[in-house]
Amino acid sequence: MNMTNNETMHQSLLSSAGGDEGGSFIHLSGITKSFGSLQVLKGIDLDIAKGEVVSIVGPSGAGKTTLLQIMGTLDRADSGSVVINGTDVSRLGQKALARFRNRQIGFVFQFHQLLPEFTALENVMIPALIGGTNRRDARQRAEELLAFMGLSERATHKPAELSGGEKQRVAVARALVNQPAVVMADEPSGSLDSANKDELHRLFFDLRDQMGQTFVIVTHDEELARTTDRTIHLKDGRILPFDNSPVKPFIPTPPCEEGEHIPTMPQRPDTFLA
Secondary structure (H helix, E strand, C coil), rough: CCHHHHHHHHHHHHHHHCCCCCCEEEEEEEEEEECCCEEEEEEEEEEEEEECEEEEEEECCHHHHHHHHCCCCCCCCCEEEECCCCCCCCCCCCHHHHHHHHHEEEEEECCCCCCCCCCCHHHHHHHHHCCCCCHHHHHHHHHHHHCCCCCCHHHCHHHCCCCCCHHHHHHHHHHHHHCCCCEEEEEECCCCCHHHHHHHHHHHHHHHHHHHHEEECCCCCCHHHHHHCEEEECCCCCCCCCCCCCCCCCCCCCCCCCCCCCCCCCCCCCCCCC
């Protein structure tokens, strides 16, 4: 059976998504962190499964970003361990940790952090090139991801020529270019208007459903938190024992008159630095 170009591209993206299915994909045990006399994290235990979209919420100062930075290897805990995809990152030296971060973790921030002198395609390629991927393969992977995001026609544009929503989708593509085990997102839609925010949120679930991608998202956006598979509530450096039952993915549907057909949304052919 012949495959269309879109099917071939999707199969390529899906086959490159790493990690084992099921079980504890990310395991945090006894994580503590202090800044001077202020203890920000007070013994965090957390398990995240492959393919989960997990949100972390809580008031300002609760330790959300600190926890994400430790989970993402951007900072070290004072005590405890972080195991990602079978690797205890707490035991890695600086060089090994940088290599692991480049290959296994993608990052999306509130502000896209794209390099202004490079095109969208080049921005997506950069983490792959840093990781040692040859230029041809890095370009192919970046082109596939931009096509998935619906941005093929914007590939040669620099960040100043892109809309806010387009910039964040390029940032997501950059986070995915090395086929990371997990994408860590810190307020990823905080700078977007409501339409682009909904599009970005829907994209996270598309990537989970179609590519098995795991996401850990720090957010103040209550709508996004409600639609994730699980919500982790932090307060005063501890996880609160709330009900974290999985919920259905966020797929907004337009209002319609009784009896009117609602078309399904078509599938789009639609990491940071070490």
